[in-house]
Amino acid sequence: MSAAELDALFGDAWDEKNPVGHTAVLAADERREMLAAGERVLDEYGLNAEFVPVAHGGRLERADRLAEVLRTVWRRDPCLGLGYGFSSLIASVNVWTTGDEEQRRRTARLLLANRRIAAAFHELAHGNDFAHAECAARPDGGGWLLSGRKEIVTNLRRAEAMVLFARTGAAGSRGHSQFLVTRDELPAARLRDLPRYHSSGMRGVQLGGVEFDDCPIPGDALIGNPGQGVEMALRSYQITRSVGAAMFAGPLETALRLAIRCSLDRRLYGGKAADLPYVRAAIARAYADLLAIEAFSSVILRALHLAPESMGVYAPAAKYLTARMLLDAFADLRAVLGARSYLRQGKYAMFQKLARDIAPATFAHVSLSAALVTLLPQLPGLARRSWLSGPAAPPSLFDLGGDLPALSLDRLSAGMPRQDGIIGALAEISGDASPHDSDPARRFTARYADELRRLRDECATLGPADLAIDASPAAFALADRYTVVLAASSVLAVRRHDESVLLGALDRLTERTGGPPVLSPAEREETERRLFDEAVTRYLDDRPLFLNSNGAVV
Known part of the structure; x- marks a missing residue:
C-alpha cells in the first residue's frame, strides 16, 4: 500500500457526498468528534502497520515513506492524523528503540489489530x-x-x-x-x-x-x-520530530489549494483576486515556504538512515523551523482569503479548521522554545570542531527519493553529535561563490557561507550560562539562526540535483536572517511569478505541490 493508494481511498475532498471529504470533516469538527468514516478508511488501509517495523510484521522501513503516508492523512484532517495515528507512533517508537522482544511483540499485535497506544x-x-x-x-x-x-x-x-x-x-x-x-x-x-x-x-x-x-x-x-526514561525519550523523539516536520506540510498544501481556489473564484476591483500583485505574491511566498519545508524535512528524514549520530541536533532544528515557517505561511494565506479565512461554513471553511489545528501541532510534543533549548548546548562544540572544517555529508543524503538502507533505530544516540555533515556540505558547495555573482544561486551560497562564519564565531564563545532554559535572548537568537542556515544548506545541496527550482525557498529563508536581499527586485518578481504560475498549474491539474526525487517541483 502506498500514499497514493491511501489518497485514492480518501476520494475527492471537494465532493460533498464523500464521507471523508471536506464537508464531512468540518461536520465532525463542529460536533467535536473524530471522523468515524475516516478511521474506517485508515483501518482498511492498515495505517498502524506503518508504525511497526518490518521485522515485526509491519511496513516501517523508510522514514520518508512513513512521513509521506502521514502527510496524506494530515492533508485531509489533522485531527485524524493525530487522533488515529501520530499519537500511537510517539508511544510505540520507545518500545522499538529500547523494549524487549516480548514488549515489541505485544506492541506489534496491538497496532496491527488497529488498536491504539497512548x-x-x-x-x-x-x-x-x-x-x-x-x-x-x-x-x-x-x-x-x-x-x-x-x-x-x-x-x-x-x-x-x-x-x-x-x-x-x-x-x-x-x-x-x-x-x-x-x-x-x-x-x-x-x-x-x-x-x-x-x-x-x-x-x-x-x-x-x-x-x-x-x-x-x-x-x-x-x-x-530503571532510569532510562529521559534517554529513551531523547532517542525516540529524533524520529517523531523528524517525521512531524515533514508531516505538517500536509495541512499547508491543503491551505494553499484553498487560497488558490479563492483567488481564482473571488472577484475584486473588476477582476479576479488572482490578478492582484499582492495576492499573487502571498501565494508564491507560501508556496516557497512549502518547498523549503519539503526540501529541508526530506533531507532530515534521510539523515535518520544515513547520519543517525547527528539526529540529536537535526531533529529539534527541523521541528523548530518547520513549525515557524508553517505558522508564517498560514498567515500569508489568511491575507489572501481575508474574512473568509475565519468562516466555519462555506467552501473555504476548511481553512479556519486547518489554521486552528496546526497551531497546537506546532507546540505539542515539544514546544519551540524547548527545541531551541535542546540545540543550545550542542552549538559551541559543533562551531569549534565541525563548522567550516568538518567533512560534508555524502551526496546521497540530498538525493531525495534515492535508495536508503533500512531504518536502524539502535544507531540513534542521546549524546551530542561531533560532526555536522549538512553544514559541511555548505562549506563544500560555497567554494569561490561571490555575493556579486550573476548567478543568484551562487549569491545565496556566498550569503550563507558568510552567515555560517559569523554564526561559528558567535556560537564558539557561548558560555555555560547561555546553554540552558534561562539563556539570554541573544543565545536563543543564535540557535534560531542555526536552524535557518541548516535549512538553507539542505536546500542548496538538494538544488544541485536540479538547478531550475528552489530560489524562492532560499529567498524566504534569507528573509529570516536579516540583511539586504540576495535577489534583485526584478529577480524576486520573476521568481514569484514562476512560483505562482507553477502552483496554479498544479492546482488546476490536481497534482501534488511537493518535490520529486530529483528536487524538482512535481
Whole structure:
C-alpha cells in the first residue's frame, strides 16, 4: 500500500457526498468528534502497520515513506492524523528503540489489530520539563505502584495501552523510567479518568487525563532499565520530530489549494483576486515556504538512515523551523482569503479548521522554545570542531527519493553529535561563490557561507550560562539562526540535483536572517511569478505541490 493508494481511498475532498471529504470533516469538527468514516478508511488501509517495523510484521522501513503516508492523512484532517495515528507512533517508537522482544511483540499485535497506544508523558505543571515530572512508580515486590497524574494525553480513554513516563528515582537525568501497560491489567479502583480537556484546535481529538492512586503495574511493564526514561525519550523523539516536520506540510498544501481556489473564484476591483500583485505574491511566498519545508524535512528524514549520530541536533532544528515557517505561511494565506479565512461554513471553511489545528501541532510534543533549548548546548562544540572544517555529508543524503538502507533505530544516540555533515556540505558547495555573482544561486551560497562564519564565531564563545532554559535572548537568537542556515544548506545541496527550482525557498529563508536581499527586485518578481504560475498549474491539474526525487517541483 502506498500514499497514493491511501489518497485514492480518501476520494475527492471537494465532493460533498464523500464521507471523508471536506464537508464531512468540518461536520465532525463542529460536533467535536473524530471522523468515524475516516478511521474506517485508515483501518482498511492498515495505517498502524506503518508504525511497526518490518521485522515485526509491519511496513516501517523508510522514514520518508512513513512521513509521506502521514502527510496524506494530515492533508485531509489533522485531527485524524493525530487522533488515529501520530499519537500511537510517539508511544510505540520507545518500545522499538529500547523494549524487549516480548514488549515489541505485544506492541506489534496491538497496532496491527488497529488498536491504539497512548503516550502518557505530559503533566500540566511541568510541560516539556520531563526531568521534573512528578508521577511516580515505586518498587513493590516484583512489580511497581504508580501514583500521580498525567494530563493532556491523546486517546488516553480509548487506547488499549499506554507508554507511561514516571519518576523512579531522584531528580536528574536518571530519575525517570518508562512503562508499557495495558488498560485491562490496571485495577479500576486504583485509577480515575479526569474530565476531557476541550481545545480550540484539534477539537475532535480526545485529550484526557488520569490519576493513579498506588495503582499496581507488573514488573515486566518496565521498558529497558530503571532510569532510562529521559534517554529513551531523547532517542525516540529524533524520529517523531523528524517525521512531524515533514508531516505538517500536509495541512499547508491543503491551505494553499484553498487560497488558490479563492483567488481564482473571488472577484475584486473588476477582476479576479488572482490578478492582484499582492495576492499573487502571498501565494508564491507560501508556496516557497512549502518547498523549503519539503526540501529541508526530506533531507532530515534521510539523515535518520544515513547520519543517525547527528539526529540529536537535526531533529529539534527541523521541528523548530518547520513549525515557524508553517505558522508564517498560514498567515500569508489568511491575507489572501481575508474574512473568509475565519468562516466555519462555506467552501473555504476548511481553512479556519486547518489554521486552528496546526497551531497546537506546532507546540505539542515539544514546544519551540524547548527545541531551541535542546540545540543550545550542542552549538559551541559543533562551531569549534565541525563548522567550516568538518567533512560534508555524502551526496546521497540530498538525493531525495534515492535508495536508503533500512531504518536502524539502535544507531540513534542521546549524546551530542561531533560532526555536522549538512553544514559541511555548505562549506563544500560555497567554494569561490561571490555575493556579486550573476548567478543568484551562487549569491545565496556566498550569503550563507558568510552567515555560517559569523554564526561559528558567535556560537564558539557561548558560555555555560547561555546553554540552558534561562539563556539570554541573544543565545536563543543564535540557535534560531542555526536552524535557518541548516535549512538553507539542505536546500542548496538538494538544488544541485536540479538547478531550475528552489530560489524562492532560499529567498524566504534569507528573509529570516536579516540583511539586504540576495535577489534583485526584478529577480524576486520573476521568481514569484514562476512560483505562482507553477502552483496554479498544479492546482488546476490536481497534482501534488511537493518535490520529486530529483528536487524538482512535481
